[in-house]
Amino acid sequence: MLDFEEDTRLSDIRVVACDMDCTLLADDKSMPEGMPGRIEALNDAGVTFAAASGRPLYTLTGMFAGLEDKMAFISDNGAAVVCRGEVVFKSLIDPQVVQELTEFTLGRNLGIPTVCGLNTCYVRSCDRQYDEFFRTFYYDITYVDSLDHLDAEINKYTLFMPEANAVPVCAEVFSPAFGERLSVTCGGAVWIDMMNYGVDKGAGLARLCEHLGVAAEDAAAFGDTDNDVQMLEWAHHSYLMANAEKRMEPHARFRAPSNNDRGVAVVVDRILASHR
Known part of the structure; x- marks a missing residue:
């Protein structure tokens, strides 16, 4: 598995999808300091940040209050996709x-x-x-x-x-x-x-990218566990957190620093630097 610093073409990235627990969030459930500012900076650079989680939509929007018109949400493991306030997809169980x-x-x-x-x-x-x-x-x-x-x-x-x-x-x-x-x-x-059937974070990310006109080659994804597999396999710039179990390694290209080391923020800063 390659180190995150070996990823190239960061300036082509247009969507960043990120799992929450044990990925963006540290073990104490806190976000990296300054994450709202990073999301706004990504938006200004033409990059859509998407919170991709098993958590429901109303929880995710609450966690990112004030940013709803500057980002996307892939909630309930892809069962609902919302981009800048617009419902892109929802899937209801019989x-x-x-x-x-x-x-x-x-x-x-x-x-x-x-x-x-x-x-x-x-x-x-x-x-x-x-x-x-x-x-x-x-x-x-x-x-x-x-x-x-x-x-x-x-x-x-x-x-x-x-x-x-x-x-x-x-x-x-x-x-x-x-x-x-x-x-x-x-x-x-x-x-x-x-x-x-067919609903997962990978399908959710694909639907979001189709809505935005973004190819898989220009999408990044961060994750750590089973419900992130399809998302990591779909996005070209796929990052597995250092805290993930070894069995997850075949599903991603790059290893990011751990959630407690704020690995998502570290890589996002690199992406932002490439867009300046």
Whole structure:
């Protein structure tokens, strides 16, 4: 794997897509100092910064408040794409499929279901004990007595795995059961995410770039884990964070400094310098 300093043609980059947890955000969930200014500078240079995350749209816009008209959002692992306030794409899961996923999960006691709508996240009242943790990712939570037959627009079904066994449970249970009908992936050790088939961050980035008239050769992407794979493989300038597991190395071209070393900011500064 090449070092980030070996990347060339940075002046051609027109889109920068960036995962959040363990990528842009340090382990303490903080952003690099001065990141809003970098996003504005990218915008002024004709480069679109996109927050690409499993987090819902309303959480991401809250994290980048005041920058909505200067950047893009690839939320819910690509199930919603918004660019400078314009909805480019959204993908809603059939209510019967949501019901099937809920019954499958609860019937096997496999984790804590969180059903992600466009404007809120639905969680059972009996799981309120995880509220403080959930609100790091879901800025708006609606607690309900039951998840049966929700009357809402749902674009992602997510399982929280308190025992941090998301990767094996995803591979051994959910991918075999639903992988032919849905996009099934892990967002780190505690999250299993399911969206409509073909929905992922890579497809979201491709849709954003098509909207902007940008080729894959002129796109950059930063990530660290499974739900970043397609995005890293799609973008020509793909950066894997130094804190990522070794198994992720085949999916990216360049190694960036770790999230705690503010690797995204380091590379973005190089991109900005190339546009001056």
